[in-house]
Amino acid sequence: MQRSLAAGADVLDADLWMTADGVVVAHHDRDIAGDTDGTGNIDELTWQELQRADLRAGWSGDTIDQPVRVASLEQILVEFPTVTISLEIKQSSPSMAKPLCDVLRRLDAVDRVYLSANNDDDVYAAQAECPGSVVITTTYRDVAEMRRVRSTGEAWCAPAPIGQPPFSANLLDPANVGWSHDHGMAIFTWTVDDPDTLRGLAEAGVDGVYTRRPDIARKVFDEYAAG
Helix, strand or coil, X not given: CHHHHHXXXXXXXXXXXXXXXXXXXEXXXXXXXXXXXXXXXXXXXXXXXXXXXXXXXXXXXXXCCCCCCCCEHHHHHHHCCCCEEEEEECCCCCCCHHHHHHHHHHCCCHHHEEEEECCHHHHHHHHHHCCCCEEEECCHHXXXXXXXXHHHCCCCCCCCCEECCECCCCCCCXXXXXXXXXXXXXXXXXXXXXXXXXXXXXXXXXCEECCCCHHHHHHHHHHHHCC
């Protein structure tokens, strides 16, 4: 995250799970075996057990001298107190809506995060727990409704201010992005690293891009904005 900001990112991203004793943590997979020297599912491990795992086992870059632990959401929010962070809720059972929002409220961070989930109930449960939070809709229900009204031409207003489709050249053209804007929805897309593709997204009016190369994305979007 520190390197991403230094390279030009202006929003950070984290996937969320919750330990067996209720600590909300940032990790992509439920199972930690894929990128640590530990084993087990996050929701079946305590925070203390999770902290024994070392993420260097899945690292192939420059040598890191000290152990790297899975971070809690609280640690991330404290480390980056002014940065907007996109949070994807990965866990459905037990619900992390209340523990997640307890952390956000305690650190006065409700208004600087985006909440998303693949499960309809998860993201809207979190929104209900965190009044005033910004939701990214990735849900099948919302996408299906959007497609339906586009085919019928009836009036529609986006249920969330941000949509987050995976990248598709056939989807993210100026006409489709413009339609989304006209109906109250900004467009973020993922995951794009190629400069030419990024340039096309800038030209189409996409509002945000998830990328592994924030240095390239920053350069492309700044050059486009400068004309």
